[in-house]
Amino acid sequence: MTDAVAPRDATPTEAWEHRPMFSATDKGSRITWLAPGRSPARVTPRLWATAPLCLVAWAVATAAGSSVLCGATSTECTVAAGQGWLIGAALVLGYLAVLATVDLGERAQDHLGQRRAASMFYLAPLLTGVTVGAAVGADLALGADQRVSQVLDGVPGTEAALVSAVVAVLAALWGVVVLVRLPGALRHARRRQETIARLRRDGQRYTGRVRLGDVRIWLHNDPELAVTITYRSPAGSHEVAGWMRTSPDRVPKDGSRVVVLTDLRGAVHVELDGDGDVSFEPPERYAPSE
DSSP: OOSSOOOOOOOOGGGOOOOSEEESSOOGGGOBOOOTTOOOOOOOHHHHHHHHHHHHHHHHHHHHHHHHHHHHHOTTOSSOTTOHHHHHHHHHHHHHHHHHHHHHHHHHHHHHOBHHHHHHHHHHHHHHHHHHHHHHHHHHHHTTTOOHHHHHTTOTTOHHHHHHHHHHHHHHHHHHHHHHHHHHHHHHHHHHHHHHHHHHHHSEEEEEEEEEEEEEEEETTEEEEEEEEEEEETTEEEEEEEEEEOOGGGOBOTTOEEEEEEOTTOOEEEEEOTTSOOOBOOGGGGSOOO
16 A cells, blocks of 8 residues: 555546545535546536526416416406416426426536535525515415405415415525525535545545445435445554445445545545446345335
């Protein structure tokens, strides 16, 4: 085992597979990755420009949905009931809003390298848009001669205003929580990427082995395992407890080689050793049970 090995040539970003991801400090959606050759990310103008589009899409889709609900539950609604075009428009707008959100989420996750920061980044405009759209829908329903007291008393025909108001309040409360936590999530993701970049550039590189533990949690269909990383340095043998998040088809076999990057500050970053032949466990072994 060498003390400091010359960095390997960077793998092209488009050919790099970020799974499995290891972390000695974070777990769950906080685990962060950085493609070789890529600099620590900041939120780009393109992402900032896409977020308002997502907001507008959800605001219009929610307002259209509230209008459909209003027309279906009240004969006095200012929006004409029974118009198929309005229902079709609400469905199309909702579909477009989902597409915009998925695109924003995928771009944010690829750029920020962290699921937590990316989810907050797309949830902020989504929840803001839903709040605005539901508030507009509630206002439309209340504008149809429906007083607030009637809504609160549950008078038939006021369901649209009540549902829209509840949706607006819940989305607003959730949105405030997301907006308050978003700056910290973005800073955390960038700090983790900066540490990875620094260790790749200046850190000491050792060859280690990964010992697989139990699956601790599932993120959608992806398992997260407790792992132990062992390696040797001039100072002796080391064991580092950590977490590994991956997909069922990319769980490396127990004892697989990893690259351990560390420095005098005690920071540790672990990557699967792509220079050797990597073998993976059968996908069905780590597939979630039905």
